[in-house]
Amino acid sequence: MAALGAEEDAFGRYRSPLVSRYASPEMGFNFSERRKFGTWRRLWLYLAQAEKSLGLPITDEQIQEMEANLDNIDFKMAAEEEKRLRHDVMAHVHTFAHCCPKAAAIIHLGATSCYVGDNTDLIVLRDGFNLLLPKLATVISRLADFAEQYADLPTLGFTHYQPAQLTTVGKRCCLWIQDLCMDLQNLERARNDLRFRGVKGTTGTQASFLQLFEGDHDKVEELDRLVTVKAGFKRAYLVTGQTYSRKVDVEVLSVLASLGASIHKICTDIRLLANLKEIEEPFETDQIGSSAMPYKRNPMRSERCCSLARHLMTLVLNPLHTASVQWFERTLDDSANRRVCLAEAFLTADIILSTLQNISEGLVVYPKVIERRIQQELPFMATENIIMAMVKAGGNRQDCHEKIRILSQQAAAVVKQEGGDNDLIARIRADPYFSPIHGQLESLLESTSFTGRASQQVARFLKEEARPMLTPYQSKMGVKMELAL
Numbered sequence: 001m002a003a004l005g006a007e008e009d010a011f012g013r014y015r016s017p018l019v020s021r022y023a024s025p026e027m028g029f030n031f032s033e034r035r036k037f038g039t040w041r042r043l044w045l046y047l048a049q050a051e052k053s054l055g056l057p058i059t060d061e062q063i064q065e066m067e068a069n070l071d072n073i074d075f076k077m078a079a080e081e082e083k084r085l086r087h088d089v090m091a092h093v094h095t096f097a098h099c100c101p102k103a104a105a106i107i108h109l110g111a112t113s114c115y116v117g118d119n120t121d122l123i124v125l126r127d128g129f130n131l132l133l134p135k136l137a138t139v140i141s142r143l144a145d146f147a148e149q150y151a152d153l154p155t156l157g158f159t160h161y162q163p164a165q166l167t168t169v170g171k172r173c174c175l176w177i178q179d180l181c182m183d184l185q186n187l188e189r190a191r192n193d194l195r196f197r198g199v200k201g202t203t204g205t206q207a208s209f210l211q212l213f214e215g216d217h218d219k220v221e222e223l224d225r226l227v228t229v230k231a232g233f234k235r236a237y238l239v240t241g242q243t244y245s246r247k248v249d250v251e252v253l254s255v256l257a258s259l260g261a262s263i264h265k266i267c268t269d270i271r272l273l274a275n276l277k278e279i280e281e282p283f284e285t286d287q288i289g290s291s292a293m294p295y296k297r298n299p300m301r302s303e304r305c306c307s308l309a310r311h312l313m314t315l316v317l318n319p320l321h322t323a324s325v326q327w328f329e330r331t332l333d334d335s336a337n338r339r340v341c342l343a344e345a346f347l348t349a350d351i352i353l354s355t356l357q358n359i360s361e362g363l364v365v366y367p368k369v370i371e372r373r374i375q376q377e378l379p380f381m382a383t384e385n386i387i388m389a390m391v392k393a394g395g396n397r398q399d400c401h402e403k404i405r406i407l408s409q410q411a412a413a414v415v416k417q418e419g420g421d422n423d424l425i426a427r428i429r430a431d432p433y434f435s436p437i438h439g440q441l442e443s444l445l446e447s448t449s450f451t452g453r454a455s456q457q458v459a460r461f462l463k464e465e466a467r468p469m470l471t472p473y474q475s476k477m478g479v480k481m482e483l484a485l
Contacts, residue, residue: 129191137473198236241329249319260312267302282362
């Protein structure tokens with residue numbers, strides 16, 4: 001096969017669609033090679049600065065040389081070194097040392113590979129949460145606006161996907177919001193629970209640093225504290241093996257998987273409502289729903305969210321298995337797996353939040369379709385109210401119940417066997433038995449009287465729970481989301 005140019009070759013190799021099609025540039029960069037190895041160099045700098053401040057013979061000139069080359073990464077050299085050494089960290093130690101000859105002797109002093117590897121992962125996970133949280137808050141805000149707008153619009157409720165008591169469009173949306181608010185709290189907790197691995201040595205005992213500082217335990221503890229603060233963390237794990245506990249990865253991916261479950265449920269509801277023609281996601285002027293059926297308006301955004309949410313929910317199995325098979329202080333069978341699942345979880349969460357934001361900013365409601373469906377079912381729901389009204393007018397409850405039972409079955413036969421409309425109310429109007437309440441039928445059938453406290457629940461929930469949770473994110477909420485693909 002003929003050699004390809006750089007541009008053509010990019011399309012001749014597999015590229016993850018998580019990055020090439022969907023994810024935001026910010027999240028893509030967060031898990032990029034440049035971010036990873038640039039962070040390694042910063043961690044080496046933090047270590048050298050802290051060691052110098054505690055009395056090790058490291059010069060200002062060495063520190064300045066490292067500072068000047070933090071982003072001067074020769075990726076080609078690093079790849080060649082890794083191929084030769086079969087060790088990614090030492091490959092980058094050599095590459096950094098090549099452009100920092102004066103500092104070469106003190107780079108990575110006393111550290112093990114997990115000093116840069118694990119600490120970088122924790123920094124990236126923390127920053128990943130910081131990217132996701134404003135996006136989630138934005139989605140909640142958009143849906144809260146939608147819920148408020150349609151707080152009073154009656155709609156048919158469904159249990160078992162069978163017609164049930166009426167609710168409102170806004171109240172149903174609040175069920176979605178409540179799940180997302182739980183996710184917001186869970187993501188905040190998971191981010192805030194993250195600690196730095198810190199400066200722990202090969203098996204977590206800090207033995208190499210104790211030797212460097214000639215048995216001075218206070219200096220070793222201060223070294224750990226200084227590097228932790230420089231990396232932007234308030235706390236470090238007090239005990240580790242060679243790595244931080246892989247249970248941390250379980251906690252991180254568990255909350256992301258839970259977010260995936262919430263978004264899958266929301267978008268499934270939207271897909272079902274689109275089938276009923278009651279609510280639709282945005283559909284652009286030139287958008288094509290089907291290559292064969294030009295009339296179709298498929299809910300492709302919601303379908304994308306469901307598809308990727310399923311992927312996100314399955315990823316938590318990886319850290320569960322990894323945590324369970326880590327032998328003693330560490331085994332390396334975690335490494336290749338974590339390179340994939342940690343990045344993919346955050347990239348996938350980023351994509352489905354961006355897509356859901358786009359959906360929530362353009363939801364289209366069809367009140368007349370909703371009202372028509374209500375009228376098809378409301379006569380049956382109103383029978384209890386009709387019985388009560390007849391009793392108040394002097395009727396016998398049992399006689400009225402039997403009359404309505406017979407008329408309801410006749411009306412149901414028209415709907416199911418003849419494909420006609422529900423004519424129960426017409427039958428009640430035509431029956432002289434119900435003449436005492438004929439004048440009340442309109443008010444007894446007013447759909448707003450069947451939604452209970454739905455409107456009030458929406459107002460209280462948004463005011464007391466949903467909107468206050470968004471306060472920390474007001475300045476970071478995104479502008480209207482446009483999807484590239």
